[in-house]
Amino acid sequence: MLFLFVEDDENVAAAFAELAASLGHHADVARNGGEALRMTGQTRYDSVFMDIGLPDIDGRKLCEYVRCAGASTEACIVAVTGKSGFDMESSRQFDGYLRKPVTALEVAEIIRRC
DSSP states (O other): OEEEEEOSOHHHHHHHHHHHHHTTOEEEEESSHHHHHHHHHHSOOSEEEEESBOSSSBHHHHHHHHHHSSTTTTSEEEEEEOOTTOOGGGOTTSSEEEESSOOHHHHHHHHHHO
16 A cells, blocks of 8 residues: 655654554655645555644645545545544544544554555
């Protein structure tokens, strides 16, 4: 499977990519929303793990854009957030969510479900 991790924290992005590789998957990393839009527009990702608190766009809005156009409109999109107030009910465009700090077991479980 091909994954995209949209994460502005370099260490967290690297950890996500390494975990996906250890599970036998390929992963790309986007550090901001603009980069993620370019990548999802050109490449069909199976799953996108999207930080909600990106510096250039809210992850919920980015998810809407990815769902509307490009090669990854059918991707399983998972919200990743460190904020305690994330409401999955009002963010139905996501297929799941993870709360930071994320464990390897949680990521592996989401990957299996997607």
